[in-house]
Amino acid sequence: MTETLRIPVLFPMIVGASAVIGSILIHAVAVSATVRFVNYERKVGRAGASFRIDLSIVSLAMLVVLIAHLIEIGLWALLFVACGEFRHLGTAYYHSAVNYTTLGYGDLVMSPAWRLLGPLEAANGELMFGVSTGMVFALIQLLIVARFERNHPAINIPTGTKV
Numbered sequence: 610m611t612e613t614l615r616i617p618v619l620f621p622m623i624v625g626a627s628a629v630i631g632s633i634l635i636h637a638v639a640v641s642a643t644v645r646f647v648n649y650e651r652k653v654g655r656a657g658a659s660f661r662i663d664l665s666i667v668s669l670a671m672l673v674v675l676i677a678h679l680i681e682i683g684l685w686a687l688l689f690v691a692c693g694e695f696r697h698l699g700t701a702y703y704h705s706a707v708n709y710t711t712l713g714y715g716d717l718v719m720s721p722a723w724r725l726l727g728p729l730e731a732a733n734g735e736l737m738f739g740v741s742t743g744m745v746f747a748l749i750q751l752l753i754v755a756r757f758e759r760n761h762p763a764i765n766i767p768t769g770t771k772v
Contacts, residue, residue: 617722625729628688632681636737639677640744643670647748657755670748674741681737682709685730692726694719709734 650656650666657663685708686701695701695717704717708730719727757764 618725621723621725622729624688624692625726628685628726629729629733631684632733632737635681635684636674636677636740639673640740643673643744643748646670646673647751651751651755657752657757657759663752663756666752667745667748671745674744678709678734678737678741681733682706685709685726685733689719689723689726692723694723705730711735 646669647656647666650662655662656666682705683702686695686698686705689695689701689705690698695704700717704719706712707714707717708727711731711734713731718724
């Protein structure tokens with residue numbers, strides 16, 4: 610007969626939910642800042658003006674969401690240290706990055722009491738990467754439409770891409 614491992618569920622889920630909410634808020638700020646920036650670039654007429662400017666807009670947007678992801682990984686790392694799973698922030702950050710990106714090396718394993726935080730962080734990371742991907746895709750689509758409208762003003766494209 611095999612011994613079953615008793616893993617607590619409710620408390621780690623509640624603690625992890627706070628990190629998920631924090632992650633959502635951090636990402637919301639990043640996406641909101643990017644939308645404001647793109648709206649400004651459209652208002653002043655730079656969006657769609659040239660390849661170089663569009664490349665700069667997309668690069669800056671991607672940099673903003675990358676920084677948001679790195680901050681979110683740090684938030685989870687701080688949670689792991691606060692829970693007593695890791696002594697050093699560097700180790701906790703590495704473990705957090707492996708979970709958040711769903712890489713899952715498995716070289717650092719948390720105790721059974723907090724192990725549920727790993728898959729919760731992975732789900733959080735997947736969702737945030739999806740939001741980032743959708744935002745960048747929408748931004749590129751908006752810039753393509755802006756470029757097309759600039760080069761072909763007589764043709765009106767009904768895309769509904771107003772931000």
